[in-house]
Structure formats: structure tokens, C-alpha cells
Amino acid sequence: MYKIYKTSRGKLSSPAKPSPGCWIDITSPTAEELEELKPFFEIPEEVLRSVKDVDEVPKVEDEEDFQFIVIQTPLDNEGSEVGEYAVRPLGILYNKDYVITISDGKNDVMNYLRVKLKNFDLNKIISSDKKQQLILKLILFASKIYLRYLKVINHGIIVAQNDIERSSQNKDIIRLMDIGKSLAYFNRSLHSNFIVVEKLAKRKLFNGTEEDEELIEDVMDETKQGIETVKIYERIVIDTANTFATIISNNLNQSVKFLTSITIILMLPTFVASIYGMNVDLPYQHGEHGFSIVMSMILFSTIIGIVVFLKKRLF
Numbered sequence: 001m002y003k004i005y006k007t008s009r010g011k012l013s014s015p016a017k018p019s020p021g022c023w024i025d026i027t028s029p030t031a032e033e034l035e036e037l038k039p040f041f042e043i044p045e046e047v048l049r050s051v052k053d054v055d056e057v058p059k060v061e062d063e064e065d066f067q068f069i070v071i072q073t074p075l076d077n078e079g080s081e082v083g084e085y086a087v088r089p090l091g092i093l094y095n096k097d098y099v100i101t102i103s104d105g106k107n108d109v110m111n112y113l114r115v116k117l118k119n120f121d122l123n124k125i126i127s128s129d130k131k132q133q134l135i136l137k138l139i140l141f142a143s144k145i146y147l148r149y150l151k152v153i154n155h156g157i158i159v160a161q162n163d164i165e166r167s168s169q170n171k172d173i174i175r176l177m178d179i180g181k182s183l184a185y186f187n188r189s190l191h192s193n194f195i196v197v198e199k200l201a202k203r204k205l206f207n208g209t210e211e212d213e214e215l216i217e218d219v220m221d222e223t224k225q226g227i228e229t230v231k232i233y234e235r236i237v238i239d240t241a242n243t244f245a246t247i248i249s250n251n252l253n254q255s256v257k258f259l260t261s262i263t264i265i266l267m268l269p270t271f272v273a274s275i276y277g278m279n280v281d282l283p284y285q286h287g288e289h290g291f292s293i294v295m296s297m298i299l300f301s302t303i304i305g306i307v308v309f310l311k312k313r314l315f
Contacts, residue, residue, distance in 0.1 A: 003025045024100045057192055069094075074189075075108055109145060139197060268304075272297050
């Protein structure tokens, strides 16, 4: 599927065929669609492979007819637990005539733009004839969506912390591990995207005007903010996981200590009963109150043991 956008006299339209100065948004292209676009441009097979590879590292490369950029964008795993996210590559090709964005399947940045671009008359977001600003804004939107999802992740961390305080079940630590995995994806992707922005900032196309330079600074600032936020949340997740492990260990120690104390207390009356269970002559065995005396000894030793353990705070 592909959609064509073109700015003319400050207004964005959607022409049927590509022309110089337009932006083509391509999603999961079929062989037939690529054939339709061949008279205007040909997308290298290497570019298509890069976009399909979820582990593709963000980069800036010079192809024969295009300059090729790959960035990593955040992806909301719908239907999963709060705070679970992944990343997906977004390919950007540009030359003197076109800007082409290519994504494979769902891409939250492109979905965000598609929703915003439904009302062409009110569009003030992008201009297809300013390709350098269009490309930088795509990266800027990616950074903003990262920050938006990081707020949701923070909420997920708080929920997990509250659940751990109440129950300390395995599912709570698993949820925390999933959040940590999302943060690891975000951390790697934001750092790599920042390197891409630094490379673009050195190209004349992206710093030709004061407006371009301000936009690059905005992109860098948003990306840096995302990187710092990820660092903070990763630290919180690690500390929370360590706290969880400490709580589990402490609860286990308390349980073992309590059971050990009970075992020792029970050992005292068992010791007395064992002695009077031997087949030898013992004191009081022929006495009228022998049973009462033995039971008194058992009760007395048990009480003494309980008192001692209470004073030592072993319960």
C-alpha cells in the first residue's frame, strides 16, 4: 500500500501519481505496487530487506540514486500488559525529486501522521517540498512518541511496585522484566537515532537555514530527553527488582526461622516423652500421679522454651 502527498501553495494534496516535490508513504509494498512505481523510481532490494529486519541498526547511507536513512521507531504491543513495547525500523529515501518512507506492517509514527493528515486543509505539520524538514520531523515525531510511551511505562512501573508491596507474586516480577525489556529496546534505539541525527546535522541539506538548525536542535533535545528518561526508569526497574528479591529472601528467612523455632519447641516435650517411652525403670512410672507429673514436665519445658524464644525474638 502506498499514499502520495504533495504540498502546493501551502496546501497538502494527495495526487494519483508521483511527481517531483512529493512524499510517498509506502507500507508493506507488494510486488505489483513496486512495479507501478518503477517508472518513477526503483527501490533497491537492500532497502526493503533493511526495513523488514526488526533488528536493523539506524544508519545513514548513500545509494546510487537515493540517500537512505533508517531509524528505529516505538511500537505499542496492543493487547499486552501496560508498559510493553517493541521497536520497528522506518526507512527514509530521498533525492532531489522525492521523499519516500517505507515501513513493514504497523508503524506508530506513520500511523500518527496518517491520522493527522486526514484533514488536508488544516495541515500545518509537514510540507513535502521541504524534504529536509519532513525527514527531521519524522525523527522528531518518533522521539515524541518514545516520550509518550515512556510515561505509560512509568505508570506500569508504579503499578508493578504497588502489586509487589501487596502480594510479591511471580507475575509481578515477570511484568517488571517485560518493562525492563521495553526500556532496553528504547535505550538502544534512541542512542542509535541520536547518532543518525548527528550525522544528518553535518550535511548541508539539513543545516542550510536557521529554521533547519532550530529543528535539528529540537530533534536532538527530544532524543536526549528520551535517553535520559530511559536511564532513570531502567534504574528504577533495577532497584525495584532488587527490592523484590530482598523481600522474597527476607520472607523466606522469616518463614524458615519460624519453622525452626517451632521445631525446637516441639523437640523439648518430644525429648521428655521419648525418655518415658523407654522400656527401663523410670521415676514415677508406678506412682499414682506419674502421668500428671510427666505431662507437667512436658508443659513446663514447652513454656520455658516459648518464653526464651520470645525474649530472643525468634518468633
